[in-house]
Amino acid sequence: MIAVSTSRFQYPTPQVGFNGSFYPALLACTNSCCRALTATLSRSTFTGLRCKECGHPYEASARHVCEDVCFGPLEVVYDYDAIRNRVSRASIEAGPTSIWRYREFLPIEGDPIDVGTGFTPLLKANRLARRLGLRNLYIKNDGVNMPTLSFKDRVVSVALTRARELGFTTVSCASTGNLANSTAAIAAHAGMECCVFIPSDLEMGKVLGTLIYNPTLMAVKGNYDQVNRLCSEVANTYGWGFVNINLRPYYSEGSKTLGYEVIEQLGWQLPDHIVAPLASGSLFTKIRKGFEEFIKVGLVDEKPVRFSGAQAEGCSPIAQAFAEGRDFITPVKPNTIAKSIAIGNPADGPYAIDLANRTKGTIAAVSDQEIIDGIKLLAETEGVFTETAGGTTIAVLKKLVEQGKIDPGETTVAYITGNGLKTTEAVASSVGEPHTIEPQLASFNAAWERAQSLHRASWEPIGA
Amino acid sequence: MAIQVLIPTPLQKFTADQSSVELEATSVDGLLEALEGRFPGILARLTDESGKLRRFLNVYVNSEDIRFLDNQATALADGDEVSIVPAVAGG
Ligand SMILES: Cc1ncc(COP(=O)(O)O)c(C=O)c1O
Numbered sequence: 405m406i407a408v409s410t411s412r413f414q415y416p417t418p419q420v421g422f423n424g425s426f427y428p429a430l431l432a433c434t435n436s437c438c439r440a441l442t443a444t445l446s447r448s449t450f451t452g453l454r455c456k457e458c459g460h461p462y463e464a465s466a467r468h469v470c471e472d473v474c475f476g477p478l479e480v481v482y483d484y485d486a487i488r489n490r491v492s493r494a495s496i497e498a499g500p501t502s503i504w505r506y507r508e509f510l511p512i513e514g515d516p517i518d519v520g521t522g523f524t525p526l527l528k529a530n531r532l533a534r535r536l537g538l539r540n541l542y543i544k545n546d547g548v549n550m551p552t553l554s555f556k557d558r559v560v561s562v563a564l565t566r567a568r569e570l571g572f573t574t575v576s577c578a579s580t581g582n583l584a585n586s587t588a589a590i591a592a593h594a595g596m597e598c599c600v601f602i603p604s605d606l607e608m609g610k611v612l613g614t615l616i617y618n619p620t621l622m623a624v625k626g627n628y629d630q631v632n633r634l635c636s637e638v639a640n641t642y643g644w645g646f647v648n649i650n651l652r653p654y655y656s657e658g659s660k661t662l663g664y665e666v667i668e669q670l671g672w673q674l675p676d677h678i679v680a681p682l683a684s685g686s687l688f689t690k691i692r693k694g695f696e697e698f699i700k701v702g703l704v705d706e707k708p709v710r711f712s713g714a715q716a717e718g719c720s721p722i723a724q725a726f727a728e729g730r731d732f733i734t735p736v737k738p739n740t741i742a743k744s745i746a747i748g749n750p751a752d753g754p755y756a757i758d759l760a761n762r763t764k765g766t767i768a769a770v771s772d773q774e775i776i777d778g779i780k781l782l783a784e785t786e787g788v789f790t791e792t793a794g795g796t797t798i799a800v801l802k803k804l805v806e807q808g809k810i811d812p813g814e815t816t817v818a819y820i821t822g823n824g825l826k827t828t829e830a831v832a833s834s835v836g837e838p839h840t841i842e843p844q845l846a847s848f849n850a851a852w853e854r855a856q857s858l859h860r861a862s863w864e865p866i867g868a
Numbered sequence: 869m870a871i872q873v874l875i876p877t878p879l880q881k882f883t884a885d886q887s888s889v890e891l892e893a894t895s896v897d898g899l900l901e902a903l904e905g906r907f908p909g910i911l912a913r914l915t916d917e918s919g920k921l922r923r924f925l926n927v928y929v930n931s932e933d934i935r936f937l938d939n940q941a942t943a944l945a946d947g948d949e950v951s952i953v954p955a956v957a958g959g
C-alpha cells in the first residue's frame with residue numbers, strides 16, 4: 405500500500421473490500437493531500453468516541469469526558485466488522501514486532517510513531533512457580549519495554565501518534581514517574597515540544613529518566629492527585645495535548661496490547677487468571693478490553709479469565725472498596741514506597757472493582773515490606789528486576805496463592821509493568837553489600853569463606 | 869461570602885467561556901444552587917437526578933477533595949476557592 409510506504413514496515417494489505425474500491429484510484433496519486441486521504445479512508449478502523457456511562461457519541465477529537473450529559477469517561481468506538489475483515493492470525497504474525505502489529509485495533513489514522521514499543525517477553529516462570537506452589541505461571545515482562553522500560557511506552561506511543569494527527573505540537577502529562585519518562589522520550593523522538601508534571605518526591609531514576617530527554621519538567625510540591633488537578637486546570641487554558649487528560653481515550657487504548665500479546669504468546673489462547681497492578685485502574689480494564697476484542701473478531705476462543713488486581717497498602721482505595729463490597733471509591737492520601745502506583749483518587753476504580761467481581765477475581769493490598777520481598781523474590785527466582793509496582797504484583801500473587809485464590813494448575817499471567825533500576829532506593833538497604841577485597845588470592849579466599857557461611861545461613865532451597 | 873469557582877473547559881459553554889466565576893455561598897450545595905441561578909442548565913451536568921454530584925466529577929475546596937471534608941455539605945468561607953475537575957486517568 406502506497407499510503408504506508410514511508411513507515412519502517414509493510415503492513416499486510418486488507419483482504420476484503422472495506423473501502424477497497426478506493427485503492428485503485430488513489431494508488432497512482434502521490435501528492436500529500438491524497439496520501440492523507442488514503443490513510444484516513446483505508447487505514448483507520450475507529451469511528452469516534454462514546455461515553456462509557458451513558459453511550460452518548462462524540463467525534464474523535466481531543467476530549468475525554470461526556471460533556472453533553474454525564475461527565476463519564478469517553479471511549480474509542482471501532483468498526484469491528486472492518487477489523488474482522490482485515491486481520492487474521494497470519495496477518496498479525498507478519499506484522500512488526502511492536503504494538504503496531506495490532507494497529508487495526510488502535511485509534512490512529514496514519515503512520516504510527518514506532519519506537520519499537522511492545523512485544524516484550526512472556527516468560528514461563530518455573531522457578532517462581534515452584535516457590536509459590538503453582539504449575540503454570542508466566543511473567544509478562546514490560547520492565548524491558550522500549551524506549552523507557554515500562555508499560556507506559558505502549559500508551560504514550562498511541563497517545564502521541566494521535567496527538568500529532570490532531571495537530572498538537574506540545575504534549576504533556578501528569579505522572580507518577582513512568583509516564584513522564586515515556587512522554588519525554590517519545591516526544592523527543594517525534595520532535596514534539598514537551599512539558600511534564602510529577603510530584604516532587606519521586607525517585608532519582610524517574611526524575612533523571614525524564615530530564616535526560618530535555619523536556620520542561622515541573623516537580624509539583626504535592627501528591628499525584630494534586631498534580632493531576634493542577635494539570636486539569638492547565639489543560640483548560642493551554643492548548644496542549646495531555647496524554648492522560650484530553651488524549652485519555654486514545655492513550656488508554658494502548659494498554660490493550662498487553663492483552664493481545666499475551667494471547668498471541670500463549671499460542672493464541674487466553675490465560676485462566678491474570679494479576680496486574682492498579683493505580684488509576686486503566687491498565688487493568690484495558691487488558692480485559694484487549695481479550696474481549698480478540699474474542700469478538702474471532703482470533704481466540706472464548707473462555708472465562710479471572711482478573712485480580714494489586715495495590716500497595718499505603719495507597720489502596722480500590723482494594724479497600726473491593727473488600728468492603730462498595731462500588732464507589734473513597735479517595736486516600738498515598739503513603740507508600742510504590743510511588744508509581746500511588747494514585748489516591750483512581751478514575752477507573754469503579755470499573756476495576758466491577759471487573760474483579762464479574763470475573764471472580766480479587767483485589768488485594770500488600771505492605772511496603774512485602775513489596776520489597778516481592779521485588780527480591782522475582783529477581784532471585786527469575787532474573788527479572790522490577791520496580792515497586794512489579795513487587796506489588798508479585799507480593800499480591802503470593803498472597804492470593806496462600807489464600808487459595810489461585811488454583812495451582814491455572815495458567816496465570818503476572819504483569820510486570822516497570823523496571824527495578826528506576827527505583828533502586830526502594831531496595832538499596834535490603835540487598836546486602838559487595839565483598840570489597842584486595843587484588844590478592846588470599847584476600848579472595850578469606851572473603852569467599854565468609855560469603856559461603858553467610859550464604860548458608862540465609863539459604864533456603866528452591867525446589868529440587 | 870465571595871467564592872471563586874474554577875470552571876473546567878467542558879462547562880465553560882455555560883459560563884460564556886469564563887474559566888473562573890465569583891459567587892456567594894456558604895456550602896458546596898449552596899454553591900451548586902448559586903451556579904444554576906447564574907448559569908441555568910449547569911446543575912443537570914454537575915449532579916444526577918437526586919442532586920448528588922456525578923461520580924466522575926471531583927470537587928475541591930482550597931485544593932482539598934470534598935470527600936476528605938463534608939462532601940456536598942462542606943462549609944465555605946469568604947475567599948475560598950472551589951475547583952470542579954473531571955476525573956482523569958493515571959500515572
Ligand atoms: C509501573 C506501573 N505499573 C502500573 C501502573 C498502573 O497504571 P494504571 O493507572 O493504568 O492503573 C503504573 C502507572 O501509573 C505504572 O507506572
Ligand SMILES: [Zn+2]
Pocket residue numbers: 455456457458459460470473474475476
Ligand atoms: Zn455520558
